[in-house]
Amino acid sequence: MNMKNISLLLSTTILLLAVSSCKDKKKTTSDKEKNKVVCNCPKIRVCASKQAMAAKKERCQAWHNQKLEAKNPKAEKIKLKKKELYLTKVNPIGVVKYFRPDNSLACREVDLNGDGLMDLFYFFDTSGKIKIEAHQDEDRDGIIDRKTIFRNGVVRKELFNTDGDENTWEIEKTYNNGIITQIAYIVINPPGSPERVCSKYNYYENFDANGKLISISWDIDCDGDMDKVINEKGEYSSEEYKKFNLKADKSIKARQLKPEDKSIKP
Numbered sequence: 041m042n043m044k045n046i047s048l049l050l051s052t053t054i055l056l057l058a059v060s061s062c063k064d065k066k067k068t069t070s071d072k073e074k075n076k077v078v079c080n081c082p083k084i085r086v087c088a089s090k091q092a093m094a095a096k097k098e099r100c101q102a103w104h105n106q107k108l109e110a111k112n113p114k115a116e117k118i119k120l121k122k123k124e125l126y127l128t129k130v131n132p133i134g135v136v137k138y139f140r141p142d143n144s145l146a147c148r149e150v151d152l153n154g155d156g157l158m159d160l161f162y163f164f165d166t167s168g169k170i171k172i173e174a175h176q177d178e179d180r181d182g183i184i185d186r187k188t189i190f191r192n193g194v195v196r197k198e199l200f201n202t203d204g205d206e207n208t209w210e211i212e213k214t215y216n217n218g219i220i221t222q223i224a225y226i227v228i229n230p231p232g233s234p235e236r237v238c239s240k241y242n243y244y245e246n247f248d249a250n251g252k253l254i255s256i257s258w259d260i261d262c263d264g265d266m267d268k269v270i271n272e273k274g275e276y277s278s279e280e281y282k283k284f285n286l287k288a289d290k291s292i293k294a295r296q297l298k299p300e301d302k303s304i305k306p
Contacts, residue, residue: 263289
């Protein structure tokens with residue numbers, strides 16, 4: 041056997057061993073390992089569903105199309121131009137930018153931990169300079185966990201997804217010039233309530249102009265009217281709650297806000 045054939049044989053053997061090694065990593069050999077998440081080889085742990093990953097890859101384009109359709113249902117869809125940055129072994133943190141035909145920036149994607157999966161999405165106005173929204177996948181499952189909405193470049197709302205469904209947001213924080221004004225939650229009602237979980241926000245924390253917690257309101261029967269209120273005066277005032285867009289049940293119960301009553305904001 042000549043040297044060329046020996047070299048070819050060695051190369052083939054090494055390749056087969058490498059493939060075998062990769063396959064072995066996918067196998068579980070003990071009861072302890074049966075419940076482990078099987079990851080790809082090389083080791084990049086992807087725990088997102090195929091549907092979630094597909095949606096994530098098209099998020100910038102889909103968001104842009106939705107905004108166009110909201111303004112004009114008959115508007116022609118525009119294909120965004122894609123530009124990848126910093127995708128190298130030296131700097132694994134990836135940035136992908138999407139531009140409109142007029143070269144204004146429409147969206148920017150960021151891979152925060154260098155695993156090849158985009159975690160953060162910024163969406164811009166038609167000038168390409170002012171952020172309108174930011175979406176973040178915090179647990180790498182392909183589903184957005186936090187949405188931030190901006191007004192004139194300043195945070196106006198933050199929405200939190202705790203059930204894996206991007207069509208519903210279980211927590212909503214509202215700001216005025218960067219200062220918190222209200223936090224709305226979907227919380228579990230106490231035993232004996234008509235509904236244990238409401239389909240819309242039923243627990244509110246309200247803040248003054250300085251961001252200090254001044255009242256807590258709770259809709260226990262999911263009818264949209266507050267059944268319980270906790271505030272500094274220990275009584276319900278319809279005028280005071282108009283600014284928070286909250287209505288009260290006729291039999292509302294009130295008690296005084298105590299120092300130990302704290303916000304449960306995330």
